[in-house]
Amino acid sequence: MYSDLEGKVALITGAGDREGIGFGIARALARDGMEVVFADLPGMDAAGCCRTLREETGCACSVQPLDLTDEASISECASRLAERYEHIDVLVNNAGIFPRQQRVGDMEDALWDTVFAVNLFGPFKLFKQLLPLLRHKSSIVNMASRAGKRHLPAMPPIRPARPGWSC
Numbered sequence: 001m002y003s004d005l006e007g008k009v010a011l012i013t014g015a016g017d018r019e020g021i022g023f024g025i026a027r028a029l030a031r032d033g034m035e036v037v038f039a040d041l042p043g044m045d046a047a048g049c050c051r052t053l054r055e056e057t058g059c060a061c062s063v064q065p066l067d068l069t070d071e072a073s074i075s076e077c078a079s080r081l082a083e084r085y086e087h088i089d090v091l092v093n094n095a096g097i098f099p100r101q102q103r104v105g106d107m108e109d110a111l112w113d114t115v116f117a118v119n120l121f122g123p124f125k126l127f128k129q130l131l132p133l134l135r136h137k138s139s140i141v142n143m144a145s146r147a148g149k150r151h152l153p154a155m156p157p158i159r160p161a162r163p164g165w166s167c
């Protein structure tokens with residue numbers, strides 16, 4: 001338990017999947033008394049995840065639709081957050097995709113671009129849009145992957161996309 005998190009606001013991207021790491025992070029932060037904002041693709045069950053945590057922990061939480069491949073969606077998400085919150089104390093850039101392909105040469109260009117959009121450029125754009133809500137002591141947590149350090153043949157685009165977080 002971290003008592004200094006009580007009453008603070010966490011925005012977690014990609015937290016609308018009950019089986020995913022993002023939901024686990026949301027649950028841990030809610031148990032520490034944080035208000036949690038679930039930001040995920042509209043088709044995900046962010047609202048259901050939010051309800052579950054509210055029942056489990058009594059936390060305050062909300063849902064913001066977000067598609068990290070779409071600048072308008074990022075911008076709309078940031079605007080809605082600014083209407084509702086004075087600041088974001090913790091931003092967890094958890095959303096990520098890791099398509100499994102056998103060989104780089106078999107990949108469609110669009111898929112390569114999407115991996116970079118979700119795993120690297122989207123979080124950067126979101127961060128810029130959220131700057132007015134981030135305070136000097138706000139924390140930003142970027143999910144990385146060992147696939148960013150070591151070549152994993154089945155996940156070719158992850159290798160160049162993930163080290164962006166290590167720079």
Ligand SMILES: NC(=O)c1ccc[n+]([C@@H]2O[C@H](COP(=O)([O-])OP(=O)(O)OC[C@H]3O[C@@H](n4cnc5c(N)ncnc54)[C@H](O)[C@@H]3O)[C@@H](O)[C@H]2O)c1
Pocket residue numbers: 013014015016017019020021022039040041044066067068069093094095096097098118143144145146
């Ligand atoms: N699971 C692992 O073994 C593992 C290992 C290393 C790193 N990671 C990283 O941890 C993070 C979470 O992994 P996970 O296994 O829980 O993944 P997951 O696939 O269960 O969840 C990913 C989440 O990202 C969301 N997402 C996908 N595209 C999006 C988009 N365009 N805009 C907004 N949200 C989008 C999905 O809807 C989903 O909720 C990812 O960044 C992943 O790369 C996972």
